[in-house]
Amino acid sequence: MSHEPHHPSRLRRAALPVPLSPCASRQAPASRKVKAKMPKFYNDDPAWEDIEPLPQDDGGLHPLAAIAYTDEYSEAMGYLRAVMAKNEFSERVLGLTEHIISMNPAHYTVWLYRAKTLSELHASLEDEITWLNRTALKHLKNYQIWHHRQTVIDALGSPKGEPDFIATMLEQDSKNYHVWSYRQWLVKRFGLFGDDEELQWTEEMICADVRNNSAWNHRWFLVVGGKDGQSVGEHMVKREIDYAKHAIRRAPQNQSPWNYLKGIVRQAKLPLSTLKDFALEFADIRRPDDIYSSHALDLLADIFGEEEDSKEEAKKALDLLATRFDPIRAHYWRYRKGLLEQTGSAGVVA
Numbered sequence: 001m002s003h004e005p006h007h008p009s010r011l012r013r014a015a016l017p018v019p020l021s022p023c024a025s026r027q028a029p030a031s032r033k034v035k036a037k038m039p040k041f042y043n044d045d046p047a048w049e050d051i052e053p054l055p056q057d058d059g060g061l062h063p064l065a066a067i068a069y070t071d072e073y074s075e076a077m078g079y080l081r082a083v084m085a086k087n088e089f090s091e092r093v094l095g096l097t098e099h100i101i102s103m104n105p106a107h108y109t110v111w112l113y114r115a116k117t118l119s120e121l122h123a124s125l126e127d128e129i130t131w132l133n134r135t136a137l138k139h140l141k142n143y144q145i146w147h148h149r150q151t152v153i154d155a156l157g158s159p160k161g162e163p164d165f166i167a168t169m170l171e172q173d174s175k176n177y178h179v180w181s182y183r184q185w186l187v188k189r190f191g192l193f194g195d196d197e198e199l200q201w202t203e204e205m206i207c208a209d210v211r212n213n214s215a216w217n218h219r220w221f222l223v224v225g226g227k228d229g230q231s232v233g234e235h236m237v238k239r240e241i242d243y244a245k246h247a248i249r250r251a252p253q254n255q256s257p258w259n260y261l262k263g264i265v266r267q268a269k270l271p272l273s274t275l276k277d278f279a280l281e282f283a284d285i286r287r288p289d290d291i292y293s294s295h296a297l298d299l300l301a302d303i304f305g306e307e308e309d310s311k312e313e314a315k316k317a318l319d320l321l322a323t324r325f326d327p328i329r330a331h332y333w334r335y336r337k338g339l340l341e342q343t344g345s346a347g348v349v350a
Contacts, residue, residue: 039070048079052082053081054081056078072103084113094121097110105142105144126156132148136169140176141176146181150182163197174208180214193222198222206219212256237268237270244261262299279300294326
């Protein structure tokens with residue numbers, strides 16, 4: 001029999017039934033052609049003839065590292081500095097900030113002044129959200145857009161329409177950190193922890209991609225993480241344990257549901273040994289060639305390490321991880337084995 005080290009990607013797939021219903025397919029959005037726009041200038045616009053733009057001070061005649069802005073951007077910023085100096089809040093200022101944001105959506109000062117202008121004018125926040133929707137879809141990774149959106153939605157006092165827009169954003173990038181962070185803010189701001197539709201949405205996201213760690217993280221936030229230490233009820237614990245096990249059977253080598261499962265058990269103050277029989281379905285150390293999940297093996301190392309008469313089994317599990325099933329982290333697994341020999345526990349955190 002060959003004893004060639006196993007790479008994680010070569011772990012055997014568990015021949016287990018997958019009773020989940022098929023997930024809805026998601027089509028990639030069609031690509032859109034972007035039409036080049038003509039530069040926009042203000043020096044010959046009668047609406048701005050009363051404003052003298054303020055130039056940027058780069059540090060004298062020979063600045064050390066001047067940024068090569070385009071003429072269009074430099075002029076627009078000159079006009080913005082001028083209106084900010086006058087504390088002007090007007091419709092034309094909104095148009096100016098929109099123009100600058102289209103050229104540089106990461107300019108935080110422009111966003112702040114736009115928010116102040118909206119407030120001073122008592123402008124339509126619904127119209128602002130409509131504009132933000134288009135802007136966010138053009139700049140998927142921009143943080144300032146989402147901070148501004150929080151300000152607007154907080155002032156509106158309602159999350160109406162936000163789930164649909166978030167779904168649209170996640171169709172472009174299902175793991176966009178800014179979008180997920182914003183969703184958590186919505187849940188906390190509007191008290192959606194017990195909302196059945198919010199929980200159902202996480203199930204749909206996980207169904208679409210069981211390896212989407214962002215979706216698992218959001219589910220944890222709903223059930224445990226965002227509740228400021230409140231206890232989790234017995235019914236909810238059972239539901240979440242069953243849900244995580246179901247997902248593991250779909251993809252035994254997917255770390256997200258294993259982490260989620262262990263987290264729920266610890267949150268409920270149940271012993272890890274509660275999961276022993278389940279972990280053995282995927283990693284019986286007596287049959288190394290039939291191990292389906294390195295994460296199950298890791299869990300068993302912890303469980304065996306907590307049992308007085310199973311220390312040798314814990315060492316064997318860690319040796320298998322170091323030599324066959326996760327050799328890229330061999331030093332870590334040997335460190336864990338050293339902890340076991342010194343303290344009697346295979347876990348890094350007690």
